Amino acid sequence: MRDFFRQIGRLFLREVKLVATNHSLLLTLLLAPVVYAFFYGSIYQYKVEEKVLLAVADDDKSELSRAFIQQMNHLQTVSVEMAGDLPDAQEKMYYGHCMGYIYLPAGLQKKILALQQGDIVLAVNGARFLPSSELAGSLTTLALTVGAGVRLKYNEAQGLNTKMAMQETQPVNLDYRPLYNTRLSYGAFLLPGILALILQQILLIGTCESVAYEKETGNVPLVVQMGGGSLSVTLWGKGLFYMLLFLCYAFFFLTVNFSTLEVPFRGHPGDVALLFVLFFFTLIPMGFWLGSMFPNQLVAAQMMVFSTYPIFLIAGYAWPYDSLPLPLQWVSSMVPTTPFMRVYQSIVQSGGTLKDNYATVLHLLALSAFYTLLALLGLRRLYKRQQSISL
């Protein structure tokens, strides 16, 4: 047992030295997590987009149209930019000066006063997803509110008192309650996931590069011998450095970054800590296994850069898992990010517990065992190959 701890300790110290002397590993593991976390985090600092530019072509030029434009400008999501006429409004959108346009035709006020339906045209640039959906949503609400106002006046004119007129105006109402992200902000939705993704990718890149470097320099037999010939000791002796370092990062992210970016944390810290330990127990062997397949450190770094977006996109965080094609659901289930993000999102954002997600936690445990096996096989392959070359 003493030998075991001594071997683990020696491998741990060797990994510290390796990282300290390898510029790339040093930059990746010590600088990138902190810089990225603040860097990416700051993008979503304001969380929601406000004042989306909307061109307005007002051919009615009436009291009602002016009041409507004023109401639009008061909306949090809209900033009005007046256009001379409809073609001018369209041109503004084509040049990217605004995200859509609204057209108030001549005779609008006249029609509404005559109790006829008035038509308004809203065109939004659907190529820009978020701003256009915000504009469409806000202006639909505004049109419904104005409509309710007109009905209220009509009901009062019919002799109903204000209370009864109000009740008649809108008999069925929608009470919308977005849970766990009440402002429906993009930042609150994305930030927890992005911070976890940064940790994951840097850990993967670091472990991958480390193993690829050992492979490139022919040091695998030496490392295994330092582990007393045991592949498991080699894996966890080297891996211990990454486990400790990334647990510190996780703690830092969940405390400092969450508070500076004002990301709410609704779960129990113990649950998240345990989840991260389990996650890193899966990622470290995964990184070792991947690293054992690349010819050198450079290719390992290059390939891992391009894994970030695909892994994030198939993990079911930004796009629902059930909406992926079946073969990609299988692939997604083999990536530790998928079960991790599911449990992490439930705990951090919705206030769930590990117990609530026990099936997904078992999924992550199974992946941990699977990648440990692959990592050991990868190390054995490298060990045998390099040992035979040295002989």
Add this chain to the structure above:
Amino acid sequence: MRTIIHIAIREWKRIVSLPEYYLVLLVLPPAISFLYGFMYDKQMASDQPVAIWDEARSPLSRQFTFLLEETESIHITTQVDNEVTLQKLIQQGKIQAAVHFPKDMDAHIKSRQPVYITLYTNAASMVTAKLIYRDAAKVLITAGSGVILQKLVKTGMPSGKAMALVQPIKLDTYILYNPQYNYQKYLVPGLIAVGLQMMIIMATILALNLEIKKGTFYELQELAGNSASNILLGKGLAYLSVGWLHYILATCIVYPFFAQGHIGGSFALFILFSVLIMACISIGMMVSAILNDVMVACDVGLFYTSPTFVFSGFTFPRWAMPWYDQYYAWLMPFTPFIEGFYKTYFMELPLHYAYRELAQLLLYIVVTFPIALFFLQHKLNKPRLQHA
């Protein structure tokens, strides 16, 4: 000119023989393009699990439930009888939303008492929450308008006038260029474009320093007649031709088959894409000429290209970012490209609408190419001086 072509051919040979190049430039582009295309094959997130909390248990609540089930994004999977269970099911990931019909709903509607139908969504998953809200709101607002219309008609009002009172201002909304908010049509072209430009930068960042590492730099120097411009133009030509292959892959195969794009794109898109690739090559060459250590150069490339997509404003608008992030975004050529891409690809506008973006892209070349030239020429002159 002949020298430049020889260097370009030599570079192509390196591209197909060195894993640092062929993996990044030839293997990854089709792999990632098809993955992205296939990933969003369902185009929209549909049939999300939703619970019903029906305290009304009336014909009207059943009718509303039926209408909700008919929508694209909602699939009623379970019944609940209180808010605690509802929240638990959301935390366990079993449902994404729930709709509550209050007790005595029908009676209240008839007795002029306003009724509130509550929609709960798991807004921590914003994509599904927004889709469910959009569909549920459409159903419930239409249903609410139907109730008003019936009431007005019952008073003897002509249906036309009643309709005008139900909806005095009719907002005709046109979602241009992507009316269904199809995720595949929207995300796939942008994701592929960002991936391709990242690949060009990550490869060109090794164009000169990898020659030093592999000991082939002097051979290149001789072939180029000690001219930095010959090396940069020759190598640049090879990478530009790779970029054109990527363009063919994207616009002739992936965009038409996976993102409803036109085969071959358009002249405007081709010009814009070519200038983007030239800007990426120029930036990559500059870094490669300055940094001799390939791993450090690779790290610089990693750090520079990784945030491109989020900073470009493609998914989250730039104007909603803090001012320093908005400035940082302009350090990357993908930022002006994406503005031009909206115009030339999604909106199919003529090139003159994207002149500003083209000029901005050219600026990256104007700034970085001379720097690359200076550093490389300096490097080329060094061994000659030592030799002398």
